[in-house]
Amino acid sequence: MAKKTEIMMDGYFDILEKVKERIVEAQYRVMTTANVERNILYWNIGKVIVEYSQWGGKFVENLSKDLRMEYPGTEGYSVRNLNYMKQFALRMQSEDILHQVGAKISWKAIKLLIDKTDNLEEHLWYTQQCIENGWSSTVLVHQIESNLYERQALVEKSTNFRKQLMEPLGEQAEEIIKDPYIFDFIPASKRLKETELENALVQQITKLLLEFGSGFAFMGHQYPITVGNREFFIDLLFYNVKLHCYFVVELKTVEFEPEFAGKLSFYLSAIDGELKSEKDNPTIGLVLCKGKDKLVAEYALKDINKPMGISGYKLSNKISDDLQENLPTIEDIESRINN
Structure with a gap:
């Protein structure tokens, strides 16, 4: 009887490991999906800012203030971040590219690429490398500063x-x-x-x-x-x-x-x-x-x-x-x- 119980327990632990794997996979998909959806949201906000940029610099300041009042406790609506959204929309003008590649890395990495790359082609090349190689932001900075794209x-x-x-x-x-x-x-x-x-x-x-x-x-x-x-x-x-x-x-x-x-x-x-x-x-x-x-x-x-x-x-x-x-x-x- 004890031997049968041991076999059942071994089988149970195998099942437990499989369930844990599924949970981790699902959590990763949820996290990745959430990041992509956030980046797409930021891109859409950036498009609005670009569209009404003729309203002057105070427009972004007022928008930041009102958004933070409307959504207290929600990060991401500072003047600095809204300006990054604007630059993101200007850089990534094709919605197809945005959905295929452009939104699939962290927002921190996107901001680094906006600051440190000169054009869309270079931006997308580093984006693809981040996706394929799983680069952290630290590694991304190192690769950009070593002129990896040119080399x-x-x-x-x-x-x-x-x-x-x-x-x-x-x-x-x-x-x-x-x-x-x-x-x-x-x-x-x-x-x-x-x-x-x-x-x-x-x-x-x-x-x-x-x-x-x-x-x-x-x-x-x-x-x-x-x-x-x-x-x-x-x-x-x-x-x-x-x-x-x-x-x-x-x-x-x-x-x-x-x-x-x-x-x-x-x-x-x-x-x-x-x-x-x-x-x-x-x-x-x-x-x-x-x-x-x-x-x-x-x-x-x-x-x-x-x-x-x-x-x-x-x-x-x-x-x-x-x-x-x-x-x-x-x-x-x-x-x-x-x-």
């Missing part, structure tokens, strides 16, 4: 993805590449070696993954792979869960040289032959270097039959702690001048 959406990228990969995989692979990558968590140094750069990136793996973007899982650095009787070591190896493929990064602290593409091509062949499963898409690679000549990069990729790209990177302008300690103080400089 990922507008830049002419040096890749052969569309030539070497079937669509839509080629387009999707190109979309995840940035140029340059911003490693603002690593102080710049003229004497930075490849191993030092690699170790610095790995030590800040969370920030590195944020810069690489959603979908990247870190597999390891100096990742060993055996080919024949020899062992080779890949600088950085990732797996992209969205593209379902391995992603190899070859790090260089110098300007791009054509032979770098040949070495990366070998690594891609090795991963495809030794690590990739039948369910995985072809392995793609990236040469990440200090900089590149676009024409040299184009010629280097022209006859490579493995999917790869070439991007630069930028480090922080901040001076490292070690270097800071060795810099002369103001007193030292004044003493030398006097002497």
Whole structure:
């Protein structure tokens, strides 16, 4: 009898977990729906303000005062917020776009995009990224300030993805590449070696993954792979869960040289032959270097039959702690001048 009771209890707890999952899912849908409905309301209020904007600045002040008197305890009707509603209506003039994309993020994120983006196209691009990647407002600010839109959406990228990969995989692979990558968590140094750069990136793996973007899982650095009787070591190896493929990064602290593409091509062949499963898409690679000549990069990729790209990177302008300690103080400089 006790055993039967235990089985029934186990079944009950399974049912309880399923019910809890349904509740959480419903709560999320309600919250999301409420956010969207609020944003649409704010857009409609903004349209009214735009329509009667010829009434002057006092119109918004009076409207704010009367709305707060009419709906005491309800937030969102300050003069500042009403002006954001006006800007939202001016920015998002298509009601179709509003319902499809524009209203599906938090109001805080919408206000940030109004302040920090220049046009509707950029605004909608960041909106889509927020939806797909679940960015918080803090992450959104970081991505905007690092010029992600210019680096990922507008830049002419040096890749052969569309030539070497079937669509839509080629387009999707190109979309995840940035140029340059911003490693603002690593102080710049003229004497930075490849191993030092690699170790610095790995030590800040969370920030590195944020810069690489959603979908990247870190597999390891100096990742060993055996080919024949020899062992080779890949600088950085990732797996992209969205593209379902391995992603190899070859790090260089110098300007791009054509032979770098040949070495990366070998690594891609090795991963495809030794690590990739039948369910995985072809392995793609990236040469990440200090900089590149676009024409040299184009010629280097022209006859490579493995999917790869070439991007630069930028480090922080901040001076490292070690270097800071060795810099002369103001007193030292004044003493030398006097002497």
